[in-house]
Each structure stands twice: as structure tokens, then as C-alpha cells.
Amino acid sequence: MIHRTPPSWGALFGLLFALSGLASADPRCVTQSDAAPLCIEEPARRVVSLAPHLTEMLFAIEAQDRIAGVVERSDYPEEARRLANVGPFHSPDLERLLALRPDLIVSWSTGTPAAHIARLRELGFKIWIARSEHLDDIPDELRALGMLTGHPAEAERVASSYARDLQTLRQHYATRPALKGFYEIWPQPLITVGDGHFIAESMRVCGILNIVGATASNTPSWSEEAVIRAAPDLLLTSPPARDFERWRRWTALPAVRNNALFVMPPDVLMRPGPRLIDGVRALCEAADKARAGMQP
Amino acid sequence: MKRPLILLLLGAFAALLLLTSLAVGSAGLVWPHETSWNIERQIILELRLPRVLAAFAAGGLLGLAGAVIQVLTRNPLADPYILGISGGAATGALLAILLGLPVLMQHLGAASGALAALLLVIALAHGEGAWTRHRLLLTGVVLAAALGALITLLLALAPESALRGMLFWLMGDLSGAPAPWYALSGLALLALLAMPWSRDLNILTRGEASALSLGVAVRELRWGAYLLAAVATALAVITAGSIGFVGLLAPHLARLLVGADHRLALPGAILLGGSLVMLADLLARTVIAPQQLPAGAILALIGAPIFLALLYREARR
Numbered sequence: 001m002i003h004r005t006p007p008s009w010g011a012l013f014g015l016l017f018a019l020s021g022l023a024s025a026d027p028r029c030v031t032q033s034d035a036a037p038l039c040i041e042e043p044a045r046r047v048v049s050l051a052p053h054l055t056e057m058l059f060a061i062e063a064q065d066r067i068a069g070v071v072e073r074s075d076y077p078e079e080a081r082r083l084a085n086v087g088p089f090h091s092p093d094l095e096r097l098l099a100l101r102p103d104l105i106v107s108w109s110t111g112t113p114a115a116h117i118a119r120l121r122e123l124g125f126k127i128w129i130a131r132s133e134h135l136d137d138i139p140d141e142l143r144a145l146g147m148l149t150g151h152p153a154e155a156e157r158v159a160s161s162y163a164r165d166l167q168t169l170r171q172h173y174a175t176r177p178a179l180k181g182f183y184e185i186w187p188q189p190l191i192t193v194g195d196g197h198f199i200a201e202s203m204r205v206c207g208i209l210n211i212v213g214a215t216a217s218n219t220p221s222w223s224e225e226a227v228i229r230a231a232p233d234l235l236l237t238s239p240p241a242r243d244f245e246r247w248r249r250w251t252a253l254p255a256v257r258n259n260a261l262f263v264m265p266p267d268v269l270m271r272p273g274p275r276l277i278d279g280v281r282a283l284c285e286a287a288d289k290a291r292a293g294m295q296p
Numbered sequence: 297m298k299r300p301l302i303l304l305l306l307g308a309f310a311a312l313l314l315l316t317s318l319a320v321g322s323a324g325l326v327w328p329h330e331t332s333w334n335i336e337r338q339i340i341l342e343l344r345l346p347r348v349l350a351a352f353a354a355g356g357l358l359g360l361a362g363a364v365i366q367v368l369t370r371n372p373l374a375d376p377y378i379l380g381i382s383g384g385a386a387t388g389a390l391l392a393i394l395l396g397l398p399v400l401m402q403h404l405g406a407a408s409g410a411l412a413a414l415l416l417v418i419a420l421a422h423g424e425g426a427w428t429r430h431r432l433l434l435t436g437v438v439l440a441a442a443l444g445a446l447i448t449l450l451l452a453l454a455p456e457s458a459l460r461g462m463l464f465w466l467m468g469d470l471s472g473a474p475a476p477w478y479a480l481s482g483l484a485l486l487a488l489l490a491m492p493w494s495r496d497l498n499i500l501t502r503g504e505a506s507a508l509s510l511g512v513a514v515r516e517l518r519w520g521a522y523l524l525a526a527v528a529t530a531l532a533v534i535t536a537g538s539i540g541f542v543g544l545l546a547p548h549l550a551r552l553l554v555g556a557d558h559r560l561a562l563p564g565a566i567l568l569g570g571s572l573v574m575l576a577d578l579l580a581r582t583v584i585a586p587q588q589l590p591a592g593a594i595l596a597l598i599g600a601p602i603f604l605a606l607l608y609r610e611a612r613r
Contacts, residue, residue: 090456186457188399188472189464189588215587221464224471225321225343226586228335240396240457249342252335 030144033109033131040126043150044104048097050089051108053273054130055080057142058106060158060274063149069100076267076275092116098123104148108132132272133218135201135280139163142274158274165277166205173207173284177291181208182227182255184237187246189221198272206284208234228253234260234290236283238269260290299554306553306567310352313574317348320582346476351577351591352570353479354470354536359546359569360483360490361528363562364521366547367497369433375544376529379522380436383443384413385533386466390450393461402465403474403534410530413439417526432522468539468592470577479535486528487566493517494558501556539576539592542569545599552606572599 029039046068049055055074058067069084071092084100087093089111097105097120105120105127112129120127128148130141139159146155181203185191193199194215203210211230212222228250235247235255244261247253255261264286269279318340361376368374376382388409392402417439421432447466454462464471496517499507507514529543550564576595581588 088455186461188393188402188461189469189590190471191460212586217587221460221471221588223321223581223586223588225339228339228343243398250335250338252338 028147030128030147032129032144034129038126038128038148040104040148044102044126044148046100046102047104047106047149048086048100048102049074049106050086050092050112051106051130051132052076052089053132053271054106054108054141054145055083056271056273056275057138057145058149061142061146061149061151061155063145063151063154066149068102069097094119104128106130106145106148133196133198134272135166135198135205135276138272138274138276162274162277166280169277169280169284170205173205173287176207176287179208179233179287179290180211180230180254181234181236181287182211182230182232184235185219187243190224190227191219192222194218194220198276199269202269202276202280202283203236205280206287208283208287233258233294234262234286236262236264236286238264239266254294255290258290258293260286260293262286262289299557299560302554303560303564303567306564306571310567310571310574313571313578314348314352317351317574317578318344320578321585347470347473347577348574349480350473350476350535351470351573353476353483354473354532354539355542355546355569355571355573356483356566357479357486357528357532357535357569358539358543358573359550359565359567360486360562361525361532362543362545362569363547363550363558363565364490364497364525364528365543367501367558368518368521368525370501370503372548373544375541376525376532377538377540377543378433378437378440379526379529380413380417380439380443381410381526381529382533382538383440383447384416385410385530386447386538387443387450388412389465389537390447390454390462393458393465394450394454396458399472400474402472406534407530410533413443414526414530432518464590465537466592467590468537468595469590470536470573470580471588473535476535479531482527482531483566486524487563490521490524490562491559493521494562497521497558497562498556536573537590537592539573539595541592541596541599542572545569545603546572549603549606552610 028041029037032038045066047058047066048069049058049067050071052071052074055070056076058064059077059080064079067083069086070080071086072088074080074083086097090113102125105125107117107127108130110133117127117129128144131137132141139162142155142159142162146152183193183199183203185193192212193210194212194217195210196214197218200210211227211232212220231254233254235244247261248256250256264279265282268275269283321339321344358376365374365376365379366372385406386409388405389402392405417432417435421435451459451462496512499510499512500514500517504514546569547561547565549568550561554560554564572595573591576598577591579594580591583589
């Protein structure tokens with residue numbers, strides 16, 4: 001089960017992140033999710049990635065020749081499939097990991113179990129822990145990876161391009177009429193996203209108000225009745241959840257009346273990596289379609 | 297108090313719970329008001345009514361199955377899940393969830409898993425040699441243990457995204473209950489079938505030998521009662537997932553309240569089982585609404601103290 005820090009901690013982390021940010025004095029140190037700096041003497045040459053989105057980041061900053069191994073489901077870009085596989089993110093194969101002799105392991109705070117991180121630290125590995133919780137974490141993490149792998153220029157280019165695109169979308173959609181939306185991650189039980197989740201943040205970028213609001217868990221189980229009562233203007237999901245039939249019988253729902261039920265492209269909106277911007281763009285296009293279909 | 301009167305009160309309690317469950321939803325007490333009558337009516341008729349009926353049917357079926365199984369095994373700790381049926385249903389349903397199949401396939405998976413487990417137990421227990429009650433039950437118990445291990449394996453292999461669905465199913469969750477009509481009509485039919493046996497069941501509790509000497513067709517009764525309990529369990533598990541505890545709790549509560557005579561204890565167990573699951577689901581839907589909890593987890597939390605309190609009262613008498 002994904003464990004997420006409650007919002008207040010998230011805010012605190014955010015503050016610490018900003019304060020001790022990446023523009024710190026020592027250029028060879030980067031911060032990580034628990035705000036402790038990670039310093040290296042020279043760029044890592046054998047990196048093992050314990051998250052698919054971190055693998056994508058390493059490829060995006062052209063540090064693929066530094067990757068010694070990746071976690072299961074590291075399937076983008078295509079070449080990532082050919083790299084040595086260390087098993088699923090929740091229980092990586094430690095023996096295989098050791099055999100790869102990494103000089104840096106990159107992990108994420110909400111995915112990699114804390115026990116594994118502790119064990120790997122005991123074994124003397126350098127581990128960087130990404131937070132990967134918010135839209136604005138991504139450029140920071142790209143830059144950190146650039147620093148750690150000795151590709152700062154490429155990382156800066158990708159990070160600033162992401163940040164610029166995000167900013168453009170934010171500005172573009174800031175003035176559009178607000179829509180009420182609901183995002184279905186899983187149909188049974190009905191699981192959605194709370195405001196702290198980066199999918200909810202993406203919705204906000206596109207001018208979609210998440211009817212769920214702030215919740216203690218970022219992926220709460222939700223009541224179908226509450227969704228119907230909130231009368232969302234659009235309903236969203238992405239594979240593997242794709243069952244919209246349950247909603248179609250509620251003909252009075254604005255989303256159903258205007259046929260505003262959208263299946264988002266797979267992966268891009270679920271992974272906090274550089275392609276998330278494509279997911280946000282697809283989400284905003286869906287919002288535009290919903291606005292166009294609404295009766296004035 | 298007279299015992300039939302207690303039974304009547306249990307019925308009234310169940311009806312009251314049913315009405316409360318219809319009136320209370322995730323948005324607090326909601327009763328139709330004129331402004332949005334259409335959508336309110338649809339919510340009550342299409343969301344709450346099927347769910348509360350499914351809850352009652354699942355609880356009633358497990359109460360009935362539990363009461364019968366406790367007589368068959370002459371073991372107060374027995375519950376319907378020792379038959380291996382729920383393990384089969386769980387394996388089928390979890391496989392469907394793991395493969396990302398739609399909700400309907402989960403129900404079909406549970407149904408075929410339950411059927412396969414039932415057939416397997418009967419085939420294995422019905423070998424050569426004298427049929428003994430130990431053989432049937434031990435087959436079920438061992439199968440249940442093996443399937444439990446298989447379920448653990450499925451959970452260990454499941455991807456993160458499917459895990460919550462699988463856990464909710466295992467804890468007992470009514471949010472995805474299929475149309476309750478099968479379970480309800482199954483409950484009615486099985487209750488009608490079981491009632492004529494209640495006298496024989498009473499005799500069987502005194503032991504097989506005395507039952508035989510009193511002219512009870514023990515062998516036929518055993519097979520019939522076993523099949524009845526198995527079908528009831530399968531229907532309940534397909535409807536509500538493997539919702540725990542109620543099959544153990546409801547029969548004991550019924551015996552404490554209306555006595556050990558199965559002519560009263562069987563309907564008592566049905567009403568109490570149904571009420572307990574309705575109450576648990578009502579709480580699961582509303583306690584931290586609009587967030588949802590699995591009803592099975594709530595059930596044990598409210599059921600255990602009630603049971604202990606009644607047991608304590610009985611002991612002091």
C-alpha cells in the first residue's frame with residue numbers, strides 16, 4: 001500500500017526543500033525527500049533506478065549510459081526494457097542489486113519501502129531518495145539527477161523546458177471557466193485522488209476543481225453517492241481502470257449529459273516523470289472538450 | 297421475555313436497520329426533498345437499496361450456514377469458511393482482479409471458484425470406504441488452508457494498483473455487490489429448505505448415536521446440511537466478498553437470545569446475521585464519509601464486544 005505523508009508534513013517538506021534548495025553552496029550536494037543532503041565526490045557511473053519514473057528521468061537527461069540496472073516496469077523509452085532488471089519496486093532483489101555493483105541507487109520516498117532503504121544504507125550504498133509527489137518536484141529532481149550523474153547541462157535543459165511548459169499551461173488555463181471533475185484511479189473499491197496528489201494538481205492546472213478536496217490519504221476510497229451528489233462536469237480515468245458504464249446510468253449528471261467521460265493516456269499521468277507534462281496537456285484538452293460540450 | 301417475542305423484535309430491528317440504511321448515506325441523513333427529488337430517488341433506489349439488500353442477504357446466508365455447520369461439526373468454533381468454499385471464491389475473485397478484468401468477471405470468478413472448491417471437496421470426501429463426518433470436514437479444512445496459502449501468494453505477486461481492490465475484497469466490501477436478487481432469493485429458498493430440518497438438527501446436537509436411535513436419517517441429513525451450508529456460503533461470498541466473523545457470531549448470538557432450539561435459532565441467526573452486516577455496512581459508508589471503509593473490518597469491531605457482553609451476562613445468570 002502506498003504510504004503518503006499527510007499534507008502538513010508535505011508542506012513542511014516543501015518548505016525545507018525550498019530553503020535548502022538545489023542552489024546550495026556546495027555544487028556536489030543535492031537534497032532529498034527527508035531534507036538531508038546527499039554529497040558525492042564524483043559523478044556516479046553505475047546507477048540503479050528503483051522507480052520507472054526515475055528511469056525515464058535518467059533517459060531524458062541523456063544519462064542512460066550511467067544506468068546499471070532498473071526496477072520492473074521501467075518500460076519507457078523502449079531501450080529501458082533491455083537493461084538489467086532488479087525486480088518490483090516494493091521488493092527489489094537485493095542480491096541482484098548487489099551484483100550490479102552500483103555506486104548510486106535512486107529511489108522514491110512513497111514507493112521504495114523504508115526497510116529496504118535502511119538495509120541498502122547498512123550495506124554501504126549511496127542512496128538518493130526522491131520525493132516525487134508534486135508537479136513542481138519534477139524539475140528539481142531532474143536537476144538533482146543531472147548533478148549526480150554528471151549531466152547538469154542536459155538536466156537543466158529538460159527541467160527548464162518542463163517548467164516552462166507547465167507555466168504556459170497554468171497561464172493559459174487560469175482564465176478558463178472552472179469545471180468540477182472526478183478522477184477514478186480504480187473502480188472497485190472506487191479509488192480517487194485527494195488534492196495533495198499530483199493528478200489533482202494537474203487537474204487544477206487545467207482549471208478543473210477536484211470534487212474530492214483535501215484528504216488524509218492521497219488515494220482515498222470514495223463513495224459513489226458522493227460523486228453523484230457533487231455533480232461533476234467531467235469524469236476522468238486512465239488504464240487499467242476504464243469502466244465508465246457505472247456512471248452512464250446517471251443521466252442527470254452533467255458529465256454524462258455532455259458526454260464528458262474521458263480515458264486519459266496510460267502511464268503518463270500516473271508517473272511523476274518528465275512525460276507528466278504530456279499527461280497534463282491531455283487532461284487540459286479533455287477539459288476543453290468538456291467546456292465546448294457544455295450548454296451555455 | 298418469551299422467545300418467539302425476541303425473534304419478532306429481531307425482525308423489527310432488521311427492518312429498522314434497513315430503513316435507516318436507506319435514509320442515511322455518505323452525505324449524512326438524506327431524505328428526498330422536492331428540489332432534487334429525481335436524483336435522490338435514483339440514489340435511494342439504485343445505490344442504497346441494492347446494497348442494503350445485498351448486505352442483509354449475505355449476512356443472513358452466513359448466519360444460516362454458520363448455525364448449520366456448528367451443528368454438523370458439533371464445534372462451537374466452526375464457521376462457514378472452514379468448508380473451503382470462501383477460499384475458492386476468494387482465489388477466483390482475486391485472480392480476476394489481478395488480471396484487471398471488469399467487475400462482472402470478479403463475481404463470475406468468485407462463483408466459479410466457489411463451485412470448483414465445493415466440487416473438489418465432495419469428490420475428495422466421497423471416495424471409497426465408509427463415509428465419515430471427519431473426512432468431509434477435514435477435506436474442507438485442508439483445502440481452505442491450501443487456498444489460503446494461494447491467496448497469500450496472489451497478494452504477494454499483485455501489482456500495487458490491484459492490491460487495494462484485493463484487500464477490500466478479502467475484508468468484505470459491499471460497494472461492488474452484484475444485484476442482490478440472487479442472494480435474496482437464495483436465502484429465502486435455503487431458509488425454507490432448512491426449517492423442516494430444525495427438529496432433526498436439534499437431535500443431532502446430542503450426538504450421532506442418539507440421533508440414529510431416534511430415527512433421524514443422519515447420513516442424508518449430513519449431506520443435505522453440508523450442501524445447504526456450502527451453497528449459502530458461496531452465495532454470500534460472491535455477494536459481499538469474504539466478510540468475516542458473522543458466520544461465527546450470528547448463530548451464537550441467536551442461541552444466546554432465543555435458545556438452542558433450531559426452530560427459533562435458525563431464523564434468529566438469519567435475522568441477526570443480516571442485521572450485523574447491514575449495521576457494519578452502514579457504518580462503513582458513513583463513519584468517515586465520503587471516504588469508504590470495508591464493512592468486514594467494522595463487523596468484527598462491533599460484533600466482538602456485543603458477543604462478549606452477552607456471553608458474560610449468560611455466565612452470570
